[in-house]
Amino acid sequence: MPHDHPHGPTIDAKRLAHYQCMAVAVQELLTEKGILTDKQIEATIKEMEARGPALGARMVARAWIDSNYKRRLLLDGSAAAEELGIPVDGTRLIVVENNETMHNLIVCTLCSCYPRNILGLPPDWYKKTAYRSRAVKEPRAILAEFGTFLPDSVTVRVHDSTADMRYLVLPTRPSGTEGWTEQRLIELVSRDSMIGVRTAKQAES
Amino acid sequence: MTTAFKLGDFVVVSNRDVRGHMRTPSYIRQKTGVIERLCGSFRNPETLAYGGNGLPKQPLYRVRFLQSHVWPDYKGTLTDTVDIEIYEHWLTPAS
Known part of the structure; x- marks a missing residue:
């Protein structure tokens, strides 16, 4: 039987989890009520x-x-980001520095707060309960699983982003990179090193 | 901005049994920490999340806790810490 009423793309609700359905429903309501357009x-x-x-x-x-x-x-992480033409809207960025005595690790135990303006969408593991609960309780075990083994002379500082701040780790500059150009150094900075689960990539000798 | 606490103050996190959009993780309630920095004042997520205006704004602090205090069976060094953002109305002075 043909049907001729207009509607948006059909979504198979049976294949979506509860909150995915909710998200689709909210999006449809926002567009139907003219609060947002599909284009926006x-x-x-x-x-x-x-x-x-x-x-x-x-x-x-x-x-x-x-x-x-x-x-x-x-x-002031936000101001320094904006200095390079990277706008940080809504939240404030705190940058924490790793060095020979301090290693920082970022987590959001309550949900999955992440510096999206700076790092884009978070990796799946960052949003999983396993990481969120273990990073705060056994950070050294999590770090070891990422291949980051820290001696006891290094303090581990976990940052739980519970509210309006977002965090970025400034990893330690790898040795053997003296005199490198900024462009070459950028290649050594991985997403994971800015979350703090890994160190920056080492310079190939 | 008038704040109840300043850098270096020792504070205890309340142990309120409240439901809803709390930004104070349960693992840190009743724990003692030290104010690491003042973050400014922000609208209160506990009312903002439910269509309210979140006013009055609440001072937000970063509070530093020793991991060995937070987790009695913590496996790490005595200097390891966890820093958490906590709104002022969740904090009381440590005696």
Whole structure:
């Protein structure tokens, strides 16, 4: 039997989990009531997908070669991001520095708060209960599973992003990179090193 | 901004049994920590999440806790810490 009424794309509700259905329902309501248009939603999704770890890597590499920038970055992460043309809307960015005596690790135990403006969408494991509960309770075991083995001379500082701050780790600059250009250093800065589960990639000798 | 606490103050996290959109994780309730920094004032998520305006704004702090205090069976060093953002109305001075 043909049907001729207009409607949006059909979604098979049986294949969606409860909250996925809720999200679709809310989106449909927002567009039906004229609060948002499909175009606006698409544009926002595109904008979110355009953001990724490359932005954070630029900030880290700049801090490695420019001590004044590093000072500003640690003082006010949001302002330092905006200085490089990376807008941080809504939340405030705190940058924490790793060194020979301190290793920082980021988690959100309550949900999955993540510096999306700087690193894009979080990896799946960051959102999973296993990481969220264990990172705060047994950070050294989590770090070891990522291949990051820390001696007892290094303090582990976990940051639980529970509210309005977002966090970025400034990893230690790898040895053997003296005199490297910013562009070359950027290649060593992985997403995981800015969450703190790994160190920066080592320079190949 | 008038705040009840300043950098370096020792504080205890309340142990309220409340439901809803709380941003204070249960594992940290009743624990003692030290104010690491003042983050500014923000709208209260406990009312903001339910269509309210979140006002008055609440001062937000970053509080640092020793892991060995938070988890009695913690496996790590005595200097390991966890820093958490906590709103002022969840904090009382440590005696």
